[in-house]
Structure formats: C-alpha cells, structure tokens
Amino acid sequence: MSPRWTNRITGHPLIARYMADGVTHADRGKILRGTVHSFLIQGCSIVLVFLSNIWLVRSSDADHYGLYVHVFNWVSILSVAVMGGRDDLVLALLPRYIGGGEYGRLRRLVGSANGFILLAALGINALFLIVISLIPIKTLSEHRQLFILASAAVYFSACLTLNQMILQALNHVRLSQLVEKIGRPLLLLVGTFAVRLLVHWDKLDSQQLILTASVVTGVCCSTVLWLVYLKGRKYETPRLETEASEQLSGKALWFFFISLLNLLGTKITMLILPWFAPEASIGIFNISYRLADLLIFPFFLMHTVLPQLFARHATTGTAYTQSLFSESNRLMTYLSIPLLLLNILLGKIFLGWFGPQFQTGYMALLYISLAQFLFSLFGPANTILMMQDREKYSALCLLVYVLTLSAASRWLIPIDGLTGGALAILAGSVVYNIMLAVVVWQLCGVRSPWLAILVRSRG
DSSP states (O other): OOHHHHHHHHTOHHHHHHSOTTOOHHHHHHHHHHHHHHHHHHHHHHHHHHHHHHHHHHHSOHHHHHHHHHHHHHHHHHHHHHHTTHHHHHHHHHHHHHHTTOHHHHHHHHHHHHHHHHHHHHHHHHHHHHHHHHSOOTTTGGGHHHHHHTHHHHHHHHHHHHHHHHHHHTTOHHHHHHIIIIIHHHHHHHHHHHHHHHHTOSSOOHHHHHHHHHHHHHHHHHHHHHHHHHHHGGGOOSOOOOOOGGGHHHHHHHHHHHHHHHHHHHHHHHHHHHHHSOHHHHHHHHHHHHHHGGGGHHHHHHHHTHHHHHHHTTTTOHHHHHHHHHHHHHHHHHHHHHHHHHHHHHHHHHHHTTOGGGGGGHHHHHHHHHHHHHHHHHOSHHHHHHHTTOHHHHHHHHHHHHHHHHHHHHHHHHHHHHHHHHHHHHHHHHHHHHHHHHHHHHHHOOOOHHHHHHHHHHO
C-alpha cells in the first residue's frame, strides 16, 4: 500500500470514526499499512498451510502425520531454547539503535545473536539426544531416530526466526514474513510431491516427512540470512560506539523465558495428548489448532507493526501509549469477529476435507477459536510490557498461563480427549488475558476495553 492510498484511508470519515484519538497520522499509517500487508500475506499463508497439511495427511496417514507433528513440536521447543531470547532482544533494541544512529552496535548485536544460536544449537541438540538415548522417556526415547533426523531443523528454525525478527526490526515488515509464511508452505508442498515421485510410493512415512520438512526449513533459513546480509549493508559505519553487552544478558534471559513460555503455551496440550490418546489424535488436534489460527491474524498485526511503535514511544507518555493500544485493539477485534464466525459456521466442513475422522475435532476447533479471539478482545498488553522494559512481568504472567494450561490439560484430557484439551486452552486464555490486563493497567496505566468499562461503571 502506497503512502498516497494510506492518506486517503486514514483520512476517510468512516475509518476515523472507529479509530482512537491521539495517534499521529504517521503512526496510524504504519498500523494500517502493516495491517493490510499482514492480512494479504497471512491470507495467502493460511491457504498454503491449509493445502500443505491436507497434502501431508493424504500423502501419509493419520499415525505417520501425528508422529511428524509430535517431532516438530519438540523441534519448536528446542529452537526456542537455542535462540535464548535473542529474537525478542533484536526486536526491542535494533529500532532504538537505528533511531540513535548507533550502526556499529546494531551490527555487533546481529552478529553476536547469530553466532550465539549456532553454538547453542550444537550444544542443545547434543544434550537432548544424549538424554533421550540414556534415559527411557515415554514419547521421546522410542522415536530417537526421528529426532536425529530432525536435529538440523532445530538450528534452521531458530536461525529463520531470529533473522526474520532482524528484518522486521530493520523495517522490512513484508519481507520478514514472506519467506516463512509464503515460501515455506509452498516449498513443503513441492518438496513432498517431489519425494513421492522419486520413491514411487503412494504413502510417505514419518521419516520422509521429517526429512523433507527439514530440507525446506534449511532453504528458507539460507534465504533469510541472505536477505539480512543485503539489507544490513547500508548500516556499515567505521564509527564505534560504547559497548553495552553487560546490559543485554539479563534482558535476553527474560526474553528467553518469554519465548519458551509462549511456545509451551501453544504446544503443552499436544505434548500431554500422547500420554492419554492415540497418535492419530495429535494430528487431528493439530489440524483443529491450525484452523483456529485463522483468528491469529491480529497476532501478526501485533508483532509486525506494534513492537517497533511501542519501543519507539517508550518515553512519550502513557496517553500516547493508550491511544496506540486502543486503536490497534479495535482493529484486532473488528478483524477477528468475522473469522470467528467463519470457524463456527464452516469449521466442520473444513475438517472434513482432511478425512471423516478429522471431524471429531470440531468442538476442539470451536473452543480454541474462542481462546484465540480473547487475545484480540483484550489487546496487545503483553507487547507493551516487552517493549517498554517490563519483560519480567510479562514472563510472570506467561508462567501463570502455562501452569494453568498444564494443570487443566492434565485434568481434562483424560476425561474428554481432544475436546478436554481445547477446553483447557480456553480456560488458560481467560486467566492469562484477565491477569495481563490488570498488570498492564497497574504498571503502565493502560487499560483494556473491559477494564475501562468496569472503571466507568464503578465511577
């Protein structure tokens, strides 16, 4: 979207009526451009991910697909450990370095973050494989060969995520999303099709799915590294700034905890499922979760536009932060409502495209969709904490969320299987969003809509 069209949209009376007061025209333009670009990219990504998952299920079976999902759930967890919070660290600090012209510091942080994850990947992969080889752990040790095949994907995933955040922090928002959101599912479709042609088999097993996905992730990782190199060359400078690494290790640790807890919040239910349900249930639950991710578009608005704005305006004052929060919150809610209705009305049909047995995940789809909707309804409170030097409170709220989700999953999954797991996600979302809204109000003076209504009613 060009600035000329952005000016027309932001100046339209209908748009202005539903936006918050106090946000500058430039920042509103960034939010709207980021929204439109993210919507287009995410829309294409949803279609491609949907098609690639249908193709993976049809190219294998529910059991092999479930094993593939199980292994890559652990790849995601290990990759977060490998990043050690460097992804959020670059997102919080690089915009400040650019604003201050501290290009030497910028380049040092990019280089040290990439060096850190390379060494961390070697150590964490080795430790994980040694542990599951020496200690019999249910759902892990019996699949040790699959984890060995997927070990390279741990580094590739971490490197891809880190350098996407670097591109985003350098204000290449669209470019930062294209490789993973468009390129990765497209390559996965092409890759699995090519493997089936090469092996002349009607069905692929979990090993072939994992190897294909690992190679695809490696190609995407190499592409993003090349893009970071190209876009980072303009920040070359002979001037050296004062080193501030002693200030970063503690901050990175908090960001690591946040990233790990965020990931556990999305994976913990599927990690508990194999203990009480057959492997096919993991695949069915994963598809239900993927369809519920239709409502995750507001999340991409939050993490492709807002972090930079909240970080840049950390010292502007509470009133402007409240305006940014309110405007983005309204956009998130307006965009999420039709997506929620789509899952309610057509979710069972969508699940049926994967096979008749996948329709058993319909109730799980509904509950997870409601849980995702709450994040839009309550607004980007967590982003404010992370970008305005209150990351430890963000970690504390997430810890309560993960503990609540773990306890609810352990209680409800043995009772009601997939639906019980989805109910646990909804319960955790309610607790987390309410607690987060209260914390942000008390620490930052920024209120979520439901809190504002409550305060007015009491007044």
